[in-house]
Structures are given as structure tokens and as C-alpha cells.
Amino acid sequence: MRRILRIAVIVAAGFWTSASVADDRELCNGVGGPDVVRIEACTRLVQSGTFRGAELAKIYMRRGFLHERRPRQEGAAFADYTEAIKADPNNANAFNARGNIFSGIQNYDRAIADFNEAIRIAPRNYLIWRNRGLAHRASGDPDKAIADFSESIRLNSKPADSFNWRGEAFVDKRDYRRAIADFNEAILRDPDYEHALNNRAKAHFEIKDYRRALEDYETAFRIAPNLTEARDGAERAKAGVAQRERVALVIGNGAYRHVPRLANTVNDARIMRDTLTKLGFHVIYGEELDKRAMADHIRQFGVLAEFAQVSVAYFAGHGSTFADIPYVVPVDSKYEKLSSIPSELIQVESMVGALRRTKGVRLVILDACRDNERELELRREQLTTPAVGSGSGGGAVASEAASRGVGRLRSADGLIVVYSTQHLTTAEDGVDTTNSPFTRALAKHIVTPGLDIKDALFRTAREVIEETRGTQRPEIAISLFDPYVLAK
Structure with a gap:
């Protein structure tokens, strides 16, 4: 009788553990509930010892993402992405996420190194090419940035952001005509994209097309009244219109x-x-x-x-x-x-x-x-x-x-x-x-x-x-x- 009871308790404990892991997994991977509660669920999954390799990496990635959404938690997110890479060295998303953390703290060399690994693992992921392009541009290399943005666009030409950012890289090279062409493509995909409108206005202003600059600045400011750069740019463009006309x-x-x-x-x-x-x-x-x-x-x-x-x-x-x-x-x-x-x-x-x-x-x-x-x-x-x-x-x-x-x-x-x-x-x-x-x-x-x-x-x-x-x-x-x- 005692042995039967002991077996029953063990079986019951196994059911309870299985149930609790399932609940935590649903909470960690879900979209509802406070981030703090979901982080705790992810932590219990890590500590359970149940997961290894790619499965464990996914849990670290999820917790890192939740950390990154919270104020001043980039360090915790960075640690989780690093653990994800240790658990699964072929996790391109983990390298990409950690590369973004490096970019955020302006450590562009290490960011680019992580993006390189991510691209090696997943060469058809347009987001990684775009992120490496941003790092190259921020580090002062517009040519490499343009090459990365171009590959990102080749892989997926739908996002307006890729055209906008390649346009900014062309502005860095003072190639305003090609920049305007890219901003046109961005605005074609998203007519209310205030940053692309503002960027196109700046490019028009640089080539002294003040009237078009004024139109874009005013449109950008109408869409985003807090975009003071567009408001101030409109005043400069008005002066330019008057000066030329x-x-x-x-x-x-x-x-x-x-x-x-x-x-x-x-x-x-x-x-x-x-x-x-x-x-x-x-x-x-x-x-x-x-x-x-x-x-x-x-x-x-x-x-x-x-x-x-x-x-x-x-x-x-x-x-x-x-x-x-x-x-x-x-x-x-x-x-x-x-x-x-x-x-x-x-x-x-x-x-x-x-x-x-x-x-x-x-x-x-x-x-x-x-x-x-x-x-x-x-x-x-x-x-x-x-x-x-x-x-x-x-x-x-x-x-x-x-x-x-x-x-x-x-x-x-x-x-x-x-x-x-x-x-x-x-x-x-x-x-x-x-x-x-x-x-x-x-x-x-x-x-x-x-x-x-x-x-x-x-x-x-x-x-x-x-x-x-x-x-x-x-x-x-x-x-x-x-x-x-x-x-x-």
C-alpha cells in the first residue's frame, strides 16, 4: 500500500511539473500579460533544465526581447542574446539582435561582426542586411551601407524603410538625385512617411529646388506636428523660394x-x-x-x-x-x-x-x-x-x-x-x-x-x-x- 501511494505521489508530481512548464511556456511565448510576469515565466523555463540547444536559445531570445522593451534593460537583453548564441551557435536572430544592441551603444565594429555571422547563417534575411547597412552608415562607410541596403531591397522591395535609409546614405555621398529617387520610392510605399518626406525636402533644398523642399517640409510637419526639423526647414525653404524667385x-x-x-x-x-x-x-x-x-x-x-x-x-x-x-x-x-x-x-x-x-x-x-x-x-x-x-x-x-x-x-x-x-x-x-x-x-x-x-x-x-x-x-x-x- 505504501509503495502504491509513493508511486501515485511521484506520478502526480510529474503531472504537476509538466503542467507548470506548459503554462510558463505559453506565458513566455505569448503576447498577453505584463512583461515582468512573462520574464519570470521565461526564467523558470531556463532554470527547469528541461530545454537544450535550439529550444533553450528560443527561450533566451524571448526573454531578451522582453528585457529590451523595458527601460534601461539593454544589458539584460544583451546577456540573454549571448546565452542564446551559446545554446545555438547557428541562431541568426540571436546574432542579429545582439548586433542591434552593439549598434545602439555605437560599438559598430562588434555590431558588424555579429551581423556578418547572422548573414552567413541566413543570407536571405533582408532585415539583417538592412541592419548591417545601418551600422556601416553610422560608422561612416556609406558605400558599404548602400550595398547592404541594395541587397536588402533585392530580397524584399516592399518595406519603405530600406529605400529611405539607402536614400540617406546617398545624401551622405551628396548624390542628391539618387537620394531623391529612393525617397520617392519610400513615399510611394508609405505616403505618410514623415521622415522620408523630411529627408526628400532636405535633398531638394541642397540642390536649390526650394519650392519642392517647401512642399515636402510642410507635408511632413502636417503629418507630424512634433517634427520641428520640418517646421524649421520650411522657414528656410520659404527664404530660398523668395531668393530665387x-x-x-x-x-x-x-x-x-x-x-x-x-x-x-x-x-x-x-x-x-x-x-x-x-x-x-x-x-x-x-x-x-x-x-x-x-x-x-x-x-x-x-x-x-x-x-x-x-x-x-x-x-x-x-x-x-x-x-x-x-x-x-x-x-x-x-x-x-x-x-x-x-x-x-x-x-x-x-x-x-x-x-x-x-x-x-x-x-x-x-x-x-x-x-x-x-x-x-x-x-x-x-x-x-x-x-x-x-x-x-x-x-x-x-x-x-x-x-x-x-x-x-x-x-x-x-x-x-x-x-x-x-x-x-x-x-x-x-x-x-x-x-x-x-x-x-x-x-x-x-x-x-x-x-x-x-x-x-x-x-x-x-x-x-x-x-x-x-x-x-x-x-x-x-x-x-x-x-x-x-x-x-
Whole structure:
């Protein structure tokens, strides 16, 4: 009886051990449960003494992978991959995994040695070729990197990463054309691959294709808003676009909230935008802008204009002059009192300030003001209210008047400044037409092939005077004496 009981206990213990090993094996190899619990299961399997050779190597590999996923556990992972290699010297995955650990700590010689062994064992594993390519590139050998990436692509041409990384190796060699071809292939396989887009943008930038660089940088940043390299690259590309081409700021305001609306200003802005775009300008465009939006558009224009060969700033809307300072009017300006004018309006000087620092052709066009009766009311209010401006912060206001329309800039300073009408007069908004007489004539003449910009402006002025029978007379201040043709 005692012997029967002893045999039963031994058999039961064997069943229990077999069951526990099966559970640990399922947990170690599975995908569920916390990593710590799964690591413990793998450890029990190693300590059980049940496994040898390739089976034991797989357990070490699994535990190493779980260690590697945890913070600052690369050392434990490295130890497991090494044990896996000892248990199964023909385990290519173990050499590959340990090679990645070496690469991570920038020990590229030992990484490449491990990848060599992995490739010897499994020469058709495209991932190992790709990993060795990364190690070669990081160690400063782009030629060997390109060879490895090419073999990886030959074995499996589907992954976008392989093309992206080979493209980066071509960039290292300054072979930007072949780099762009690889980035194209990466993006073809994954259109939202922000790093490939960013890399292609950098390659376009290096060959001075700034417009394509800008498009890729902006797309990459839209996909990955945390990719600050793409955001900063876009700013540099914008400057490059402006430097090689032409840049313009076009604003049309008509839907004023607190002063009389203007019917055709947005139409005028649109026709100028389209005309300048056809002439090869990179146009920063806005319509119905409040003060904050106007300031932002002007800031963007300033960034580009500083590098541009040709810069044009165009505004259609209400204009005003206060204390001999010309202003343009955002749509949210209230004009409730004279003292608020400087804080509510935008100085024209802010539009042309960047132009004064450039050496190219600079043109400022102000199609303003369309009649603003509110300004006249404020002028009358000032004359009948001597105390306006007295008290805190407004002492100078009492003695200054707001003029009707945009005044003259203090100095052309190398600019061509065009006013759609004379100072202290109004410009016509257009009767039974979609555009003002001034902008309609301007858009027609500046696209005349071979015509110097100054002659185009003179023709515009003559046409406006004839159409309005002399009631509107544009003014042109020219400080450019060399000929320049907008339409070649």
C-alpha cells in the first residue's frame, strides 16, 4: 500500500511539473500579460533544465526581447542574446539582435561582426542586411551601407524603410538625385512617411529646388506636428523660394465691421494675386483680415522679402493718415475715437519695412482709400471737441488730425511706391464692374511682355485718369532708375 501511494505521489508530481512548464511556456511565448510576469515565466523555463540547444536559445531570445522593451534593460537583453548564441551557435536572430544592441551603444565594429555571422547563417534575411547597412552608415562607410541596403531591397522591395535609409546614405555621398529617387520610392510605399518626406525636402533644398523642399517640409510637419526639423526647414525653404524667385504680399479688405464696406476690394486683391502668380511670384495672400491676421501676413512677407530679388506689397481697402503717418485699415477697426486709431490700424511702414533692407526691385501698391465717411465724422468731432486727447495717454491726439486716405510714405528709399489716387482724395471702387479702375488697369499693363515696370505704371495712371475723367489721379514715387521687366 505504501509503495502504491509513493508511486501515485511521484506520478502526480510529474503531472504537476509538466503542467507548470506548459503554462510558463505559453506565458513566455505569448503576447498577453505584463512583461515582468512573462520574464519570470521565461526564467523558470531556463532554470527547469528541461530545454537544450535550439529550444533553450528560443527561450533566451524571448526573454531578451522582453528585457529590451523595458527601460534601461539593454544589458539584460544583451546577456540573454549571448546565452542564446551559446545554446545555438547557428541562431541568426540571436546574432542579429545582439548586433542591434552593439549598434545602439555605437560599438559598430562588434555590431558588424555579429551581423556578418547572422548573414552567413541566413543570407536571405533582408532585415539583417538592412541592419548591417545601418551600422556601416553610422560608422561612416556609406558605400558599404548602400550595398547592404541594395541587397536588402533585392530580397524584399516592399518595406519603405530600406529605400529611405539607402536614400540617406546617398545624401551622405551628396548624390542628391539618387537620394531623391529612393525617397520617392519610400513615399510611394508609405505616403505618410514623415521622415522620408523630411529627408526628400532636405535633398531638394541642397540642390536649390526650394519650392519642392517647401512642399515636402510642410507635408511632413502636417503629418507630424512634433517634427520641428520640418517646421524649421520650411522657414528656410520659404527664404530660398523668395531668393530665387519673386515674393508678393496681397491683402484685400472690404467687409469692414464698423466702418463702410467696400464692394470690390477683395475682387481687386484676387485679380492681383492671380496676375502676380502668373508672373512667377510666391504670393502671401489674405482677404478680410483683422489686425492680428494682417500682422501675421506681414510678418510672413517680411521673412521672404528680405531675401527676394523682387518684392511687391499690395493692399486694397480703407486707408488713413494720422499725424502724417499712413495706415491701412483691418476689418475689425472701430474708429470710435481718434485716440484709438494708432492702436487699431496697421502702419504702412510695417508692410515696407522689410523691403528697405533688401537690394532687389521693390514695389508698394496702395489702392486706398475708398470713401470712408466715418473718418470725416471723426475729423469734425475733433474740431468741435477741444478736450479730445486730454487726460491719460492722449495728449498728442488733440492737436493731430486724421486725414482722409493714405498719406505719403516719408521716404521712398529705393522703392517704387504707387498710390491709386492723390493724397486727401478717394479712389473709385468701380461702378458696374467687379474691379476698381486702378487695379483693373494695373493688372492689364504689368503683364505686357517686355514692358519696363515704370512704363507699365505710367500707362496704368493714364488709363485711370482717362476712365475717371480726371477725378482720380494715381501718384507714383520712383527711386528705381534701372529698367526692370516683370513680364519677360
